[in-house]
Amino acid sequence: MMIGTAALAAAGLRAPQACAGDPPPSPALSGLFDQFMKERLDLSPMDATSYGLDTGARAHQKHEVDDGSLAGNQAQKIVTASQLTRLKALDRSTLSKADATSYDVVLYDLSTSDAANRLCDYGLPGGGDPYALSQLNGSYQYLPRFLGNQHTIDSAADAEAYLDRLNGFDNCWIRNLRSHGTMLLRV
Amino acid sequence: VIPPDFSLAAALAQMQLLLAPAADKGSLTQSLVTRAQDKHLPGDYAGRASGIVRDRVYPALERQMSLVAEMQKHATHDAGVWRLPNGEAFYQASLKIRTTTSESAERIHRLGLDLIKQHEGTLDTLLRKQGMMQGTVGARLAAMFKDPKYI
Numbered sequence: 269m270m271i272g273t274a275a276l277a278a279a280g281l282r283a284p285q286a287c288a289g290d291p292p293p294s295p296a297l298s299g300l301f302d303q304f305m306k307e308r309l310d311l312s313p314m315d316a317t318s319y320g321l322d323t324g325a326r327a328h329q330k331h332e333v334d335d336g337s338l339a340g341n342q343a344q345k346i347v348t349a350s351q352l353t354r355l356k357a358l359d360r361s362t363l364s365k366a367d368a369t370s371y372d373v374v375l376y377d378l379s380t381s382d383a384a385n386r387l388c389d390y391g392l393p394g395g396g397d398p399y400a401l402s403q404l405n406g407s408y409q410y411l412p413r414f415l416g417n418q419h420t421i422d423s424a425a426d427a428e429a430y431l432d433r434l435n436g437f438d439n440c441w442i443r444n445l446r447s448h449g450t451m452l453l454r455v
Numbered sequence: 456v457i458p459p460d461f462s463l464a465a466a467l468a469q470m471q472l473l474l475a476p477a478a479d480k481g482s483l484t485q486s487l488v489t490r491a492q493d494k495h496l497p498g499d500y501a502g503r504a505s506g507i508v509r510d511r512v513y514p515a516l517e518r519q520m521s522l523v524a525e526m527q528k529h530a531t532h533d534a535g536v537w538r539l540p541n542g543e544a545f546y547q548a549s550l551k552i553r554t555t556t557s558e559s560a561e562r563i564h565r566l567g568l569d570l571i572k573q574h575e576g577t578l579d580t581l582l583r584k585q586g587m588m589q590g591t592v593g594a595r596l597a598a599m600f601k602d603p604k605y606i
Contacts, residue, residue, distance in 0.1 A: 376555065377552075380548065380551050380552045381552065383548050383551075384545065384548040384549065384552065387541055387544050387545055387548055388539070388540070388541050388542075388544070388545045390456045390539065390545070391456060394552065395545065395548045395549035395551075395552045395553075396549045396552055396553055398456060398458075398536050398539060398545065399456065399457075399458040399462065401458070401466065401519075401522075401523070401526075402458040402462045402463070402466055403458075403462045403463075403465030403466045403469065404462075406466065406519070408466075408469070408470055408473060408516060408519060409469070412473065412482060412483055415483065415486060415487075416482060416486045421487065421490040421491060421494060421496075422494060423494070423496070424496050424497075424498065427487060427491050427496055427498065427500055430487050430504075431487070431500075431503055431504060431507065434483060434487075434504060434507045434508065434511075434512065435507055435511060437483075437507075437511070437512050437515070
C-alpha cells in the first residue's frame with residue numbers, strides 16, 4: 269500500500285528480462301534498489317504480506333499493521349528524500365541503457381513524490397491524495413479488504429497473525445485518530 | 456485536512472455499513488472463521504475474532520465516526536484542492552505524478568472530456584446495435600446492469 273512505482277521497479281530488477289547481448293546489470297544500482305526495497309518493506313508490514321514476503325526474517329510482519337500515524341507518514345517522507353539523494357549520487361552515465369531506464373523510472377517516482385511532500389502537508393505522503401480520511405481513504409477502507417484478500421490463512425500461525433492484526437486494527441485507528449485528529453480538523 | 460461534505464457523507468455511510476452486522480456475523484470475523492474451517496484448523500476463532508471486533512474494532516469505528524461528524528461541521532461543498540493552502544501547486548504536482556506529463560490541469564481536463572465524448576460515441580453505436588435507442592448512454596448502461604439477461 270505504501271510502496272510506489274520506484275520500489276516496484278526496484279523489485280522488478282530482481283528478475284531482469286535480459287536480452288541476449290545486454291550488458292550485466294550494474295551491481296551498484298541493483299544493490300541500491302535492493303536497499304530501497306528493504307527500507308520500504310520495513311516501513312510496511314502490509315506490503316510485505318501483499319508481496320508474499322512475510323516469511324523467514326519478515327515473519328513477524330504478518331502480525332503487524334502499517335503505521336498510519338503522522339509519525340509513520342513522516343518516516344515515509346524521510347525515506348523518500350533520502351533515497352532520492354542516494355540515487356542522484358550514482359553516476360547515470362556509467363550505466364547500461366537498460367539500467368539507465370530503470371534509473372530514470374525510479375528517479376521520476378522519487379523526485380515527484382518528494383516534490384509533493386515538500387509542497388504540502390495535508391495528511392498523506394506523496395501527491396494525488398489530499399485526504400487521509402474520506403470515502404476512499406482511511407484504515408476503515410483498506411484494513412477489512414486487506415485482511416480478507418491479502419492475509420492468507422494456511423496454518424494456525426496465520427490465524428494467530430490475523431487475530432493480532434485485528435487487534436492492531438484498533439491501535440491503528442487510535443493512532444490515526446490521535447495524530448490526525450487535529451490535522452483532520454484543520455480547514 | 457477536511458474533505459468536502461459529500462465525501463464525508465459517503466465515508467460515514469460506509470462506516471455504518473461496516474458496523475451494521477453483529478460482531479460474530481461481520482466479514483472481519485467470518486473471513487477468518489470460514490478460512491480456518493477450510494483448512495481444518497482447530498481453535499475458537501469465531502469467539503476470539505468476534506470478541507476483538509466487539510470490544511476493540513467497533514468502539515474504534517464509533518470513535519472514528521464521531522470524528523467524521525465533527526469534521527462535517529467544518530466541511531464545505533467545494534470539491535477542489537484549490538481551497539487548500541498551496542492547493543494549486545499540489546494539484547499540479549499530483550498531475551505530474553499520476554500522468555507523467557507536465558501538461559496543465561486545463562489541458563488534461565479537456566483531454567478527459569474529449570475521451571469521454573469519444574467513448575460515449577462508441578458506446579452509443581454498440582448500444583444501438585443491441586436495440587437500445589432511448590435515453591443517455593449512462594441511463595442505458597445502468598439499465599443494462601439491471602437487465603437479468605446480463606447478470
